Amino acid sequence: MSTGRDPGLQPERTRLAWRRTLLTVTVVTALAVRLASTGDPTGAVLAGGTVLVWGALLVLCWRRGTGTGPTRTGGRTLPLVTAGTVVLALLGVLLVLRGLW
Amino acid sequence: MWEVIRRWFDPAELGSVGETPDYRFSLANERTFLAWLRTGLALVGGGLAAAQFLPTLPMSHLREVIAVALLLLGAAVAIRAVDHWARTERAIRLGEELPASRFPAILALAVGGGALLLVVAVLMRAVGGR
Numbered sequence: 001m002s003t004g005r006d007p008g009l010q011p012e013r014t015r016l017a018w019r020r021t022l023l024t025v026t027v028v029t030a031l032a033v034r035l036a037s038t039g040d041p042t043g044a045v046l047a048g049g050t051v052l053v054w055g056a057l058l059v060l061c062w063r064r065g066t067g068t069g070p071t072r073t074g075g076r077t078l079p080l081v082t083a084g085t086v087v088l089a090l091l092g093v094l095l096v097l098r099g100l101w
Numbered sequence: 102m103w104e105v106i107r108r109w110f111d112p113a114e115l116g117s118v119g120e121t122p123d124y125r126f127s128l129a130n131e132r133t134f135l136a137w138l139r140t141g142l143a144l145v146g147g148g149l150a151a152a153q154f155l156p157t158l159p160m161s162h163l164r165e166v167i168a169v170a171l172l173l174l175g176a177a178v179a180i181r182a183v184d185h186w187a188r189t190e191r192a193i194r195l196g197e198e199l200p201a202s203r204f205p206a207i208l209a210l211a212v213g214g215g216a217l218l219l220v221v222a223v224l225m226r227a228v229g230g231r
Contacts, residue, residue, distance in 0.1 A: 008125060010124070010125045010128040010129065011128065013128075013132060014128045014131055014132050014135075017131075017132045017135040017136070018135065020135070020139065021135050021138060021139055021142070024139045024142045024143065024146070025142060027146055028142050028145050028146045028149065031146055031149040031150055031153075032149050034153060035149055035152055035153045073124060073127035073128055073130075073131050074112055074115065074116075074127060074131065074186075074190060075112045076110055076112055078109070078131070078134055078183055078186060079109035079110050079183050080110075081138065082109075082138065082179045082180060082182065082183040085138060085141055085142055085145065085175070085176065085179040086176045086179055086180060088142075088145055089141075089145045089148075089172045089173065089175050089176035089179070090172075090176065092145055092148055092149050092152075092168075092172045093169050093172050093173065095149070095152070096148070096152045096165050096168045096169055096172070097165070097169070099152070099165070100162070100165060
């Protein structure tokens with residue numbers, strides 16, 4: 001934490017923003033797993049992939065969302081969580097298209 | 102294009118330009134990124150919900166079209182979020198004007214237009230269906 005008073009509580013607000021993001025990721029994962037659960041092997045593979053991405057995002061968001069150490073901003077975490085979100089979206093597209101054939 | 106993507110994953114390159122700003126500006130920029138990322142995630146969630154909770158619509162496969170459109174829009178919002186974050190961070194470090202963007206207006210029009218189309222679909226179903 002940097003020295004001096006920070007009336008805006010910026011590090012805390014940023015940590016809470018990371019936790020909100022993790023909650024949103026979890027809801028999206030639950031919706032994807034529900035859509036995948038029709039008992040066929042393709043659905044099981046896609047559900048497994050979704051849960052793996054969720055695990056990666058859990059680790060990334062958890063690291064930023066907890067702790068009271070030095071303020072960390074930016075870095076590779078941001079593009080990585082973006083990549084995770086894009087992969088979730090693409091897995092969702094496959095889940096939707098799977099229902100068409 | 103690959104150069105731009107490589108830059109997002111290279112924090113050292115971003116940290117080498119200009120001066121390190123007051124950390125609060127970087128944190129605010131990061132929270133803006135997270136808010137956009139959640140917007141993208143909400144669109145992805147909306148697409149997944151549309152695919153499994155919408156009833157059959159008057160046009161064949163309209164439900165799947167809506168779901169895939171929302172999912173791809175969510176991915177686009179996420180990618181734009183990290184790009185805008187990197188460009189804003191660079192501008193803050195160099196003391197330049199923050200990057201202007203038409204994206205929020207375009208997204209608002211897309212969401213509004215999509216909602217209107219759905220209203221039409223629901224009305225068609227109410228009038229023509231049963």
